[in-house]
Amino acid sequence: MDASPDAGTVDAHSDAGGLQDGGFPTACALDSDDELEEQLSIRDLVAPGTDCSHAIDDATLPSGVLDIELATHYFMAVRLDNELAEFAVLETAIIAHRDGEMCVPPGGGPQAVSETVPAEAVDVAFLLGIPDSVGVTMIPGPTVVSIAFEALTQDGRQIVTPTFGFGLIVCEGCLQMNLGLCDAVSPPFDIPCFVGQDDPVDCCTDAVGDVQCPPP
Numbered sequence: 001m002d003a004s005p006d007a008g009t010v011d012a013h014s015d016a017g018g019l020q021d022g023g024f025p026t027a028c029a030l031d032s033d034d035e036l037e038e039q040l041s042i043r044d045l046v047a048p049g050t051d052c053s054h055a056i057d058d059a060t061l062p063s064g065v066l067d068i069e070l071a072t073h074y075f076m077a078v079r080l081d082n083e084l085a086e087f088a089v090l091e092t093a094i095i096a097h098r099d100g101e102m103c104v105p106p107g108g109g110p111q112a113v114s115e116t117v118p119a120e121a122v123d124v125a126f127l128l129g130i131p132d133s134v135g136v137t138m139i140p141g142p143t144v145v146s147i148a149f150e151a152l153t154q155d156g157r158q159i160v161t162p163t164f165g166f167g168l169i170v171c172e173g174c175l176q177m178n179l180g181l182c183d184a185v186s187p188p189f190d191i192p193c194f195v196g197q198d199d200p201v202d203c204c205t206d207a208v209g210d211v212q213c214p215p216p
Contacts, residue, residue, distance in 0.1 A: 024063070027165025028096040028103035028146040034160040039083040040117065040151060042164035046077040046124055052193035054124050063167040064198055067175040070213055071196025072135030074168065078125050078147060080161070082117040086154035090115040093127045094148045094160075097134065097168075103146070107133045113149065125149070129166070138170050176203045182215055183207070189214050 046054045047061040054077035066074045082088055092110040096103045108131065117123040129145045130138070144165045151159050175196065179185045182204035191214045192199035203213035 024142045024165075024167035025098040025144050027144045027163055028098055030094045030096060030146055030148040030163045032094060032148065032150060032160040034150050034158040036162060037084070037151075037153075037157075037159035038162060040088050040149075040159060041081050041083075041161050042147060042149070043079045043081045043122070045166055046079050047198070048077070048193040054126070056122050056124055061198065063169070065169045065171060065175060066130060066135065066138070067171050067173060067196045068135060068138060068140075069173050069196075070175060070201065071194070072130075072132045072138075073128060074130035074135070074145070074197050075194055076127050076129040076145070076147070076166070078127065078149075078164075079122060080117050080125060080149070081122050082119060084153065085119055087119045088117050088151040088153050088159070090117065090125055090149045090151050092150045093125075094150065095127070095129060096146045097130065097138075098144045098146070099138075104134070106131050110150075117151070119154070130168075140171050141169075143168050143170060175200045176211065176213055177201065178203045178205060178211060179215070181205055182212055185215055187215075 045061040047059045049055055049058045090113040093113050094110050096105045111127055115125040145168055146163050146165050148163045149161045177200045179202055185204050189202040195201050201213050203211050204215040206212050
């Protein structure tokens with residue numbers, strides 16, 4: 001099941017302020033001292049396949065949902081398009097999310113990444129778009145996770161991708177599908193690849209009234 005709102009990818013090159021279609025804020029402009037290289041760019045995010053892997057040809061994830069009652073982190077599989085005639089090695093991911101009028105980077109700073117994108121090819125890189133240190137401070141509403149990768153080309157140039165903005169709805173409980181009393185439910189249950197992000201999870205209410213996701 002796909003519970004993500006089909007709002008489309010946020011325009012990462014728009015000016016700060018205001019709202020994009022779908023109610024998402026605009027993306028943050030991520031600064032870097034490296035050379036901007038349009039030929040190495042983030043194309044979109046990839047949804048997990050049926051085996052919970054992320055293949056290059058898996059479906060696009062146009063926007064996301066984070067249920068902070070279930071998880072305070074958000075995992076991303078980012079599809080990149082390398083139009084260069086040489087490979088590029090991703091070194092760091094620069095990430096921020098919009099909190100009102102402010103762009104807030106994760107407390108730990110840029111994430112180290114180790115991924116080689118072949119020349120003239122498409123590849124998938126993995127990162128933690130929302131770490132727990134950020135997720136615990138978030139409140140329900142729309143936000144944008146802004147991403148750029150710094151990379152080293154085959155001939156030794158330091159480059160950075162253009163900023164990519166991914167619309168994310170933060171909610172409390174919106175991905176919980178309560179089936180009733182735990183004593184009255186039985187498997188199979190719908191359990192997504194990542195509980196708390198994007199897809200609903202089956203839950204139940206235990207004997208003391210607490211919600212268990214997924215059912216025990």
